[in-house]
Amino acid sequence: MQDTNTIIQVNQLSRQFGEQAALDNISFKVKAGQIFGIVGENGAGKTTLIKHILGQYIAEQGSIKVFGKDPVEEPEKVLAKIGYLSEEPDLPAWMTVKEIIKYTAAFYANWDHRYAAELMEVFSLQTNKRIRELSKGQKARVGLVLAQAHRPELLLLDEPSSGLDPNVRRDILGAIIRTVSEEGRSVIFSSHLLEEVERVSDHLMMLDKGKRLLSDSMDNILAHHYRFVISGNNEINTKQLRDDFKNLGLLNSQQLENEWLLNFYGDEQQIEAQLNDNTYPILSKNKLSLSDIFIARTTANKGG
Amino acid sequence: MDIHLVQADGVPVYQQIIRQVKHLISSNRLKVDQELPAIRVLAEQLLVNPNTVARAYRELEVANWIYKRRGAGTFVSGEASPLSKLEQNKIIDEKLSALITEARQMNIPTERLVERLNQLSQSANYTAQDQEV
Numbered sequence: 435m436q437d438t439n440t441i442i443q444v445n446q447l448s449r450q451f452g453e454q455a456a457l458d459n460i461s462f463k464v465k466a467g468q469i470f471g472i473v474g475e476n477g478a479g480k481t482t483l484i485k486h487i488l489g490q491y492i493a494e495q496g497s498i499k500v501f502g503k504d505p506v507e508e509p510e511k512v513l514a515k516i517g518y519l520s521e522e523p524d525l526p527a528w529m530t531v532k533e534i535i536k537y538t539a540a541f542y543a544n545w546d547h548r549y550a551a552e553l554m555e556v557f558s559l560q561t562n563k564r565i566r567e568l569s570k571g572q573k574a575r576v577g578l579v580l581a582q583a584h585r586p587e588l589l590l591l592d593e594p595s596s597g598l599d600p601n602v603r604r605d606i607l608g609a610i611i612r613t614v615s616e617e618g619r620s621v622i623f624s625s626h627l628l629e630e631v632e633r634v635s636d637h638l639m640m641l642d643k644g645k646r647l648l649s650d651s652m653d654n655i656l657a658h659h660y661r662f663v664i665s666g667n668n669e670i671n672t673k674q675l676r677d678d679f680k681n682l683g684l685l686n687s688q689q690l691e692n693e694w695l696l697n698f699y700g701d702e703q704q705i706e707a708q709l710n711d712n713t714y715p716i717l718s719k720n721k722l723s724l725s726d727i728f729i730a731r732t733t734a735n736k737g738g
Numbered sequence: 739m740d741i742h743l744v745q746a747d748g749v750p751v752y753q754q755i756i757r758q759v760k761h762l763i764s765s766n767r768l769k770v771d772q773e774l775p776a777i778r779v780l781a782e783q784l785l786v787n788p789n790t791v792a793r794a795y796r797e798l799e800v801a802n803w804i805y806k807r808r809g810a811g812t813f814v815s816g817e818a819s820p821l822s823k824l825e826q827n828k829i830i831d832e833k834l835s836a837l838i839t840e841a842r843q844m845n846i847p848t849e850r851l852v853e854r855l856n857q858l859s860q861s862a863n864y865t866a867q868d869q870e871v
Binding site for chain 2: 614
């Protein structure tokens with residue numbers, strides 16, 4: 435957990451799909467031992483980004499290095515160190531659980547059969563069942579075994595919890611925690627379930643329409659987002675607020691009758707001092723929850 | 739260890755762990771020299787980042803609520819009890835000042851607040867010690 439080596443470095447990565455910018459100038463680093471959460475709505479660019487990490491897309495603009503290597507040029511070296519689980523694991527329906535495990539094991543030199551068996555038992559998976567006979571949750575559990583049994587240095591989970599019941603989601607979160615705590619490895623975890631990401635991540639990146647809205651430690655994010663409510667009427671307007679607070683991290687503002695909600699990412703005391711200087715009466719002040727932060731940020735990205 | 743995390747109110751998880759461990763110690767549900775779960779065990783139980791638990795333990799250790807024995811684990815400190823009164827006050831003060839602010843916004847005078855508080859605590863079915871802090 436103390437290791438600070440960079441395992442992924444993405445620099446100014448952009449990707450177009452036709453007219454649509456799927457990724458727009460994205461930069462970030464993932465360090466060894468981190469649980470790196472990526473949140474965003476559907477279409478935010480999460481999966482496109484993850485496919486670049488897996489070497490399934492070539493970086494059109496910008497660069498991407500995984501374990502110091504280009505995942506497109508040296509996929510075998512990069513993929514050997516990654517365990518990957520997507521929302522809909524692509525498993526051959528006609529195979530039995532035992533067969534898919536044996537088949538996958540053949541790709542990895544360091545497959546740990548004992549660990550695989552242990553996970554199968556924890557997840558109560560029946561080895562003689564065919565994939566097509568499994569529920570969505572059991573399929574996800576098979577996917578988890580396949581993603582973990584070679585003890586990858588990086589566990590890469592793309593929306594793993596979507597549409598799954600709470601028990602399976604717990605298993606997935608448990609796998610994430612075990613990966614970093616028992617083995618000092620790293621996890622990248624994309625989701626639109628904010629509460630799950632908040633629980634486990636130490637770093638969070640927020641994507642919206644291909645743009646990076648935010649990338650910071652979870653602690654910083656939760657500690658420095660504030661909502662101030664001030665009283666005021668039509669003398670106050672959005673433009674004026676933006677001018678007054680542009681250097682103090684005003685994200686967006688919203689009028690509710692004769693009150694204004696102001697969302698900030700900045701220094702609490704400076705914001706408060708500035709509000710007092712401008713004689714805006716403060717009615718209340720609160721820290722924002724992650725879901726409030728997400729809404730404020732995506733609203734601001736729409737220009738609100 | 740009986741810890742419940744609430745995510746809606748914006749209190750960081752490590753602070754919730756700190757608060758609840760203090761509460762468990764203050765209310766004697768964790769006893770002096772009792773061993774706390776290992777970091778990774780609690781992380782897996784709560785499904786939170788191990789660093790979050792480590793940070794909570796670190797701050798509890800700095801404040802002398804718990805102590806580490808090399809290679810043996812983490813235990814409840816004997817020094818916790820004199821501090822815990824201060825800590826109880828701190829927790830209560832925090833809640834009370836929120837209440838006072840709210841009352842002011844509703845133009846409720848402090849005397850009426852005190853009156854209400856007395857009435858509530860006297861009512862027979864109200865057992866404050868069962869409430870989560």
